[in-house]
């Protein structure tokens with residue numbers, strides 16, 4: 001298990017993502033309520049919690065889709081994310097994968113990755129100048145990581161649901177984000193795909209920070225990382241999965257449902 005100091009022991013400057021006392025209301029309803037959450041550099045964190053706990057809204061705040069009413073949101077210790085819009089945050093090194101795959105169905109796996117790499121050119125012209133060989137190498141690496149080497153020439157439409165999710169993770173990797181936000185990656189996957197996805201994300205987490213929102217507890221256990229349980233827009237419990245799932249409050253609002 002990754003050992004990460006408790007939030008109180010991490011100075012903002014040492015964190016990758018730092019949320020402090022963040023609140024956000026929609027029509028008077030507090031979707032996020034005094035939320036403080038810290039992700040260390042290089043950490044992978046699993047976020048769990050019942051429907052409506054605020055997990056998606058928290059991701060929306062980090063990616064600039066939603067602006068908090070109050071509170072601090074910092075990336076790499078000193079970038080105030082509340083002062084940036086969604087497009088600028090995406091180019092800063094925060095990549096997000098939504099629950100539903102949005103791959104280009106009528107393109108091959110390889111072409112989807114090519115398009116994702118091309119999408120970064122405007123932002124990183126250096127990558128373009130490194131040329132075709134570098135691009136091919138990078139695509140091969142991503143195919144390998146996402147278990148899609150044998151499927152590289154297949155149409156994306158012909159992939160299994162799980163493989164589509166992996167392709168989308170690959171398209172995120174093409175942007176080379178420092179932090180990946182991954183929303184319910186294993187929903188709808190077979191057990192075998194779920195297990196493979198845990199291995200895949202653990203590999204990615206060797207050189208990226210990752211925040212994964214997921215309801216599948218077998219999958220969260222396989223990730224073997226620190227877990228945060230959100231409830232009513234606030235951190236209800238945080239720690240190892242064993243500690244969090246033994247917390248009576250977590251059992252009451254989430255696991256015991």
Ligand SMILES: Nc1ncnc2c1ncn2[C@@H]1O[C@H](COP(=O)(O)OP(=O)(O)OP(=O)(O)O)[C@@H](O)[C@H]1O
Pocket residue numbers: 026027030031049050051052053054055056057058
């Ligand atoms: N744009 C919005 N307008 C009004 N209410 C919203 C809006 N976005 C979220 N909410 C409300 O905020 C609360 C938190 O929602 P959120 O989607 O963040 O929860 P969640 O933890 O992601 O749930 P799930 O596990 O179902 O995805 C919910 O009660 C939701 O209805």
